[in-house]
Amino acid sequence: MQMRVTVNGRVYESDVEPRTLLVYYLREHLRLTGAHVGCDTTTCGACTVLLNGKAVKSCTVLAVQANGQEILTVEGLERDGELHPLQKAFWEEHALQCGYCTPGMIMTACELLERNPFPTEEEVRKGISGNVCRCTGYVNIVKAIQSAGRQMAEQNKVPNDQSEVVPSGN
């Protein structure tokens, strides 16, 4: 099936099998391997990306369902060589160990801070409960998200979208 999707500000046109899950489309067609697969049951959230600004588990969306939509992945967070405040905060607060959950966790946090720039610990914990981390025990992830929220409020950055059409990887 033909589809056209905007990922990280770039438009891709692809021909995919309808059963292709969005996560495999991103990983194998576009070679954006930040979203990971950690379970088969929509539990772990390692594959989380933003679909039209909303966090979704990309293992539980068909690629063809993203036709005509906009996707943001962890690879699209850095702007002009500058890390996103969440990326910085995860680094500074030691909010990752093996790194496998990190891209999904950051994307869920991205939407959370959009809705609520100053979440309490309880609100962060509620917000990220769909993203499993097996390494950190979550304490530093909570800290990082709160810290990023404060930084973002200070910066109040407006992302600049520069769209261009490119053919897809496959």
Place this chain on the structure above:
Amino acid sequence: MAINQCELRPMGKSIHRKEDPRFIRGQGRYVDDIVLPDMLYMSIVRSPYAHAKITGINTDAAYQVPGVKLIITGEDLEKMKLAWIPTMAGDVQMVLATNKVLYQYQEVAAVVAETRAAAVDAAQLVEVEYEALPVVVDPFRALQPDAPVLRDDREKKSNHIWHWEAGDREKTEEIFQNAPVVVSQDVRFQRVHPSPLEPCGCIADYNKGTGRLTWYVTSQAPHAHRTVLAMVTGLPEHKIHVISPDVGGGFGNKVPVYPGYVCAIVASLKLGQPVKWIETRTENIASTGFARDYHMKAEIAADENGKVLGLRVKTIADHGAFDAAADPTKFPAGLFSIVTGSYDFQQAFVEVDGVYTNKAPGGVAYRCSFRVTEAAYLIERTMDVLARRLNMDPAELRLRNFIKKEQFPYQSPTGWTYDSGDYEQTFKLALEKIGYHELRKEQAEKRARGELMGIGISTFTEVVGAGPSHSFDIMGIKMFDSAEIRVHPTGKVIARLGVRHQGQGHETTFAQIIGEELGLSADDVLVEEGDTDTAPYGLGTYASRSTPTAGGAAALCARRIREKAKKIAAHLLEVGEEDVSWNGEAFEVKGLPSRKVTMGEVALAAYTNLPEGMEPGLEATYYYDPPNLTFPHGAYIAVVDIDTGTGAVKVRRFLAVDDCGNVINPMIVEGQVHGGLTEGFAIAFMQDIPFDEDGNCLAPNWMDYLVPTSLDSPHWETDRTVTPSPHHPIGAKGVGESPNVGSPAAFVNAVVDALSPFGVEHIDMPIFPWKVWEILRKNGVTE
């Protein structure tokens, strides 16, 4: 930005991790991220039965799926003498079932196809005929004389695998006969699974032209895996190149060699194309190395004042269908005999019997130094039973029985030599910090009002860092570890180690050790692990052994470089070597500290301006065989509240005071503790892999095998004391598994403490709300 890796003297500083920039950008490179030209995908056909004869396999329909290249069955592997492989525990296990299957989800056939989807589609079409056989899931039933013998391939016609014991049976017996107080408790450590977020997987890439196999695998022990492969497949070891790329968590799950790996390699050997196999979560939980499944009985003999005298432990170890535990060869029950823990027992006797059942094989060290978790849980749990029986505060009982600071090095009755410790100091800090006496007061007040609150203590001793090589080997290979350091002309360093991190932060901490020893910053040192072509041989990362072994190797290797550097420094400073001293950052002329040369200057000279006759270059390799294990310890205190309506337990506070000796990076140590506590919490309250009587696995995915989320996991408080290891080159001990080893007992002790007014002495994990509810209702407590 506060991130600074450029400071000199990096040891002991919370330097931000060097590995993070790639992970936060989504640029980690895990095995499933790797795509090779002409790569094929493999999917495995698994048994729906726990015990059945295979009477036929038909692959015709499967071969009709477009893109299918190869289907491997047990019969094919038999021809290659690969249907069975040795396990690390001295047993053998099936790669693909030949005549029968011994557990549900056992590997029966492997399908290789051009796409992931085609492989899965075709695997579904492989028709296997089974004839069901009687199933044994209970290890006690397995030991009965009339139980069906599961392993008819063995000479011994019994489900009993081995008997192992430690300590002195007679002397312990004597103590028990004369002891005024004896308590006894049956304790189960349920079947759990390490479940790292990244499941197991590999790409086997055999190049017919070069005759070399490149094997990308998410592995905690790439060198050991290469040796095992060489032994199993007959490929010469130098023609196997193992690459363990970024590893998405391991926790012991990625130590064994699994059947899927062998199948992928066989497929690549046959087809001459790369073959990728990435397991699903169900495959991960239901077929790869589980942990624990120990049925234990502990008895403590004590006097009336609570002084412990003797310990007796009897355990049935359920290993499933094959003994695929990843223990050192001489230790079929791992280091379980550390079960006397932090307490000064006169005598102890420990026996363990391994048993086969129709369950997935394993018994791996899940965030655990080979059965230490079971041991720590058992002794900490049973000490509380003793305290209850003596009507004594469990804190007081512990203080009366700790091995004293002056007793180190301490000889334990089961044969261990504890290196160092100050249990009283650590425990007193914990008691003070959590406000133990105030909590007890609050508890008394609440009890009077009918509210249930509990305080649980665990003051555990860990044993980590296998070797030393005189006692520890895996399949004959001694358990040392290694480092190789190359200092390049501009003073920048590449260091390679035989271990393989999975999130522990080696790229940072080993750079700190080496930077400290060489007068450089952590930023000046690039640490590489996981490539058997480049890294020196080592046994890998598990059992908290990286810092005790490879950490020691890194320090001593750097010191070896410093020895040569000193000679070059003397040459540059134009004095005799005996007139040069090292000040931590540079070489200086004794008595003339202003005359100095840095390691950077020495490095340049090593390639440009050497003393007459000296071999050029500045590099060294060090294989470190530790003289002893290290013995970290900790004091953990949990405070819980119980909902009398639902039976739900809320962990209100948890304080972990750890002593892991000298600390390389406090931030990373704290992170390790946080993570291990969340795993310990999950084991105490959420996790179990139950089976029904037909051997069906009832928790084969993350819907039913419960992994804790941010909402489940409590907030953690941490602190630290420092008792350096006297024998370790930098006085460090290792910490990764302490929180997982020490915490389950604290949680359970807290819940039992809350319920103790009802005479409750023990509850088996996981403490689901319904278990607490049953106790409450039985005792007339209701909302």
Place this chain on the structure above:
Amino acid sequence: MIPTAFDYYSPTTVDETIALLQKHGYDAKILAGGQSLLPMMKLRVAMPPILIDINQLDDLRGWREENGYLRIGALTRHADLEQERNLMERYPLLSKTAEWIADVPVRNRGTICGSLVHADPGSDWGAAMIALRADVEVIGPSGVRRVPIDEFFVDTFTTSLEIDEIASAVLIPSPIGRVGARYMKLERKAGDFAIVGVALQVVKANDGTILDAGIGLCACGDVPVRAKKAEEWLIGRSLDKETIQQASLLAQEDANPATDLRGSAEYKRDLVRVFVKRGLEEIADELR
């Protein structure tokens, strides 16, 4: 982890959708939020040859109040109902239930009617819609019909939808009076299906008596269950201690939970009592 192959349709009108259902019958499955269906397809528990994605049906979006009802379009996501401030005062049970469903990314995607049509007895929405006395609006070849929620659930994973019908909306009676609601749930882990869930809505008349009480039970039978005896007991009474106590006992009588990994039937029945009691006590406090 990979679904079996299927033909994919993405109709843009309801008529087109119905026509596809008529053509493909039992071979076709409707894909809405996909948060139950796609996981089942990945595990190959479900293997539909035809998938009809209704996400392009704009008519099924959004909510509005009309004719004494709140009409919630089938494609309304759990997260919309969780976060929609305009609904929190009059329809508090919606937000209070939604926040218990799975987790944020799943709630961003999963839809209210998708959940109802899936008819899992452990569905939080099922219990809530019982408590709210909702109707399901159904569209088929012969037009639109309304099915009371109690008649909608037939059995586990089975509704009274015909094979060529889709659920297009749920209709919730607009309450006249002060409304208090709670969703009480115990989970083995956050985001898990309920060990037991209890949805409660109480509408209070000006004189303080209970005008209407709705109690839906989750994981207490083959379908979401109405605690009918407790509801009847409450109507016309005031929310005092004894009334609540009795309601909590009566609610147990309609609960028929099964013993499983989540606990015994006896345990779950007691949870019903505890949750009805706690929920009503909280509501009584709130509406005091």
